[in-house]
Amino acid sequence: MGTTQLDTVPEPKYWHLKTVLSDALDSEFAVGEILPNERELAARFGVARATLRQALEQLELEGRLQRRRGVGTTVAPPRVGVAVGDRAHSWDDTDEAAWQPVDSAEAAPPAAIARLLDVRPGTPVHTVRRTRVSHGQPIAAELLYVPAASVPGLAALDIPPGAARARAVLGELRRVELEGREQSVELGSARADDAKRLDRLPGAPVLLVTTRYTAAGRTVAVAVATYRADTCRLTFGDGAGMVLAG
Amino acid sequence: MGTTQLDTVPEPKYWHLKTVLSDALDSEFAVGEILPNERELAARFGVARATLRQALEQLELEGRLQRRRGVGTTVAPPRVGVAVGDRAHSWDDTDEAAWQPVDSAEAAPPAAIARLLDVRPGTPVHTVRRTRVSHGQPIAAELLYVPAASVPGLAALDIPPGAARARAVLGELRRVELEGREQSVELGSARADDAKRLDRLPGAPVLLVTTRYTAAGRTVAVAVATYRADTCRLTFGDGAGMVLAG
DNA sequence: TAGTGGTCTAGACCACTCG
């Protein structure tokens, strides 16, 4: 009783620091503005640099800050609303502006994907890599798995691996009459290759969106999309216009 | 060329460590098993404890590990698929088993919520707290905002704040003919109160699900649900049965 | 080359759980 907090437990320094910084960001900084460097901030608040970094990491996780090695720490703009659950097919022509085909190959999917696709483990399937761009920035990297049975017309085309082949696979997929889709979202950390595509360091927090496309009771394709968690707000059912929640 | 890696860049220790531990988890440990403590693991791998912890943090973020102060680090079970985007209304009777009303009050919502609700900032609305439970564990804490106009019958009931009132508000909401819903998902960190409800430390990574319920073109209610990111996989459109992606 | 954030160390102490 009578302490400065209702709780008796002492608040960790980095947590308190985060609150102070968060308030400062609201009142004293504009989007894009560069903060003082970590060593100076740490000195100013009288903490070790590691402690200061712990607070910055939290704020970056919440999308408030953006840190770039060799450059500095800047105030991040509000997260972009990204539609991932609208009714349109993900390989429709209308998505061409957002999704850029990168390349395509044939490979055996991971065991978990093989199970989703309902193919035997080790069976090679078509893979398509795409990158999603918004406001000039890459926001997602996707790997699409398509069993050969879903795109019977592809074999006749005989296209070598590459971007052209990626477009061909997507073109064949458009012929399929989709019945539905199931999606799931979970937290993950960026693999090295995805991180590079997303202009992030390996291990950066990402939102993993797994989509299963079905037609006539069968699984036509499975997509695993890796969205930057720091800059993206995924929207479902036309929620793209929603402003962010406090 | 000729180095141990294709990349010339040296891999950070904690990243390599994470890979090694991840493989060990797959092959040598069962779900629920307790790992050696951090000091011993660090010694065994010849790194500082802070470095070892960096690897463990990543694995916990990916839902592979569960750490509890005073207890130890255990191998986490696969993430639970949690339906958040099915067609059913979130306050249907069928959800009663999953969602437990906690309490209810009347308060002015944050500015961002007021905007979503289309009420003037500072206008008091009904708030309802609920907790979602799965397999005996709390997995989500929700705060529901309901403008008085959406539940005109409530005033006549005159129920004091508490769980009974929460049930009353939900009961009145069931009278409303819902038209649709918009949802968004983003990464956040748990506030102190939510963290306590979710049996986590403040700042733990969470998935923030904001839902706007509409009827006749108007916003009936807005819900902000805080899901544990370490244990939950959010599913949309009947994807609850999907197994997790590699 | 100077300055930034990213990684790493070797310690210390604290808060918590449990026997």
Place this chain on the structure above:
DNA sequence: GAGTGGTCTAGACCACTAC
């Protein structure tokens, strides 16, 4: 009270960016 994970320090060096 013993043992665990959580916080914190004061340094060091590295990788990257930009001038």
